[in-house]
Amino acid sequence: MATDTYADYFDFVVTDIDYVIQREPDPDWGVTSMVNSSSYILAYATSGLAHYRFAGREDLLVREGDVLFFPKGMAHSGHADEDRPWSFLSVAFDAVAGAGNLDEQLAVVDHLNRGSFASRLSAHFAELHLAWTQRKPGYLIRCRAITMTILHELIRQQTLPHLDSPHARELITVIELMRANYRQTYAVTDLAHRAGLSPSHFRALFKQFTGLTAKEYQHRIKIAKAKEFMLSGECNVTQAATRVGFADIYYFSRLFKKIDGRNPSELTRR
Numbered sequence: 001m002a003t004d005t006y007a008d009y010f011d012f013v014v015t016d017i018d019y020v021i022q023r024e025p026d027p028d029w030g031v032t033s034m035v036n037s038s039s040y041i042l043a044y045a046t047s048g049l050a051h052y053r054f055a056g057r058e059d060l061l062v063r064e065g066d067v068l069f070f071p072k073g074m075a076h077s078g079h080a081d082e083d084r085p086w087s088f089l090s091v092a093f094d095a096v097a098g099a100g101n102l103d104e105q106l107a108v109v110d111h112l113n114r115g116s117f118a119s120r121l122s123a124h125f126a127e128l129h130l131a132w133t134q135r136k137p138g139y140l141i142r143c144r145a146i147t148m149t150i151l152h153e154l155i156r157q158q159t160l161p162h163l164d165s166p167h168a169r170e171l172i173t174v175i176e177l178m179r180a181n182y183r184q185t186y187a188v189t190d191l192a193h194r195a196g197l198s199p200s201h202f203r204a205l206f207k208q209f210t211g212l213t214a215k216e217y218q219h220r221i222k223i224a225k226a227k228e229f230m231l232s233g234e235c236n237v238t239q240a241a242t243r244v245g246f247a248d249i250y251y252f253s254r255l256f257k258k259i260d261g262r263n264p265s266e267l268t269r270r
Contacts, residue, residue, distance in 0.1 A: 011098040014144045018092040020132035030079030039092035043068040044125040048086035052078040065119030089125040099260045117157045170195040182225045183245040223259045230267040237264045
């Protein structure tokens with residue numbers, strides 16, 4: 001089973017649900033240059049067809065089982081197909097990052113998601129609409145949780161490495177080595193040798209596989225582990241830095257701020 005190479009990158013929670021709506025087929029339905037500045041939008045096509053324009057892409061055909069995602073501020077236009085007007089479920093939500101930049105984290109989610117994994121989200125959208133309309137005690141908590149589940153599935157699908165990728169097993173073995181030995185800092189030549197690849201080939205494949213260089217990936221592993229040590233109360237900043245292999249506390253602090261968005265001392269004051 002593949003390792004989620006972005007495991008330490010995503011850290012956010014859905015905080016508000018503005019609405020959950022179900023639209024029945026209507027050949028006259030359409031929006032023009034719609035921009036929602038206060039909410040993110042997810043929409044699931046339950047039947048029929050629609051035609052969309054967004055992000056420089058013209059006349060995209062949206063069909064049953066597709067999932068649309070529109071970040072805040074993204075202009076989009078669409079209309080129902082005249083012969084087979086679509087029906088859809090949509091949710092408008094807001095979220096906040098626990099660490100890092102939220103928009104950068106959500107940027108991995110495609111605006112148009114298609115395939116068997118997307119169509120499998122049908123039950124989640126149906127459950128979300130039911131919870132919203134029934135409004136039983138705790139429904140807002142339930143709606144936030146379901147929206148988080150949908151986002152998790154979209155992110156997981158688009159960031160989980162596939163075993164049929166070139167040299168995937170070798171790269172996963174290297175990643176597991178770095179995670180298990182987070183105190184160590186491995187040179188690219190060493191990692192390439194362990195993967196049975198030339199350094200240049202390894203660099204290219206690793207970046208394609210994870211979206212990060214090997215050095216950047218090791219830094220994320222180390223910072224995530226240091227964060228655990230500090231939040232648990234087990235270590236102060238200097239101790240955490242030392243335990244994950246940093247001798248220079250000032251470099252560690254700068255790197256922590258760059259990756260996590262906070263100064264490490266903020267975690268030890270809790």
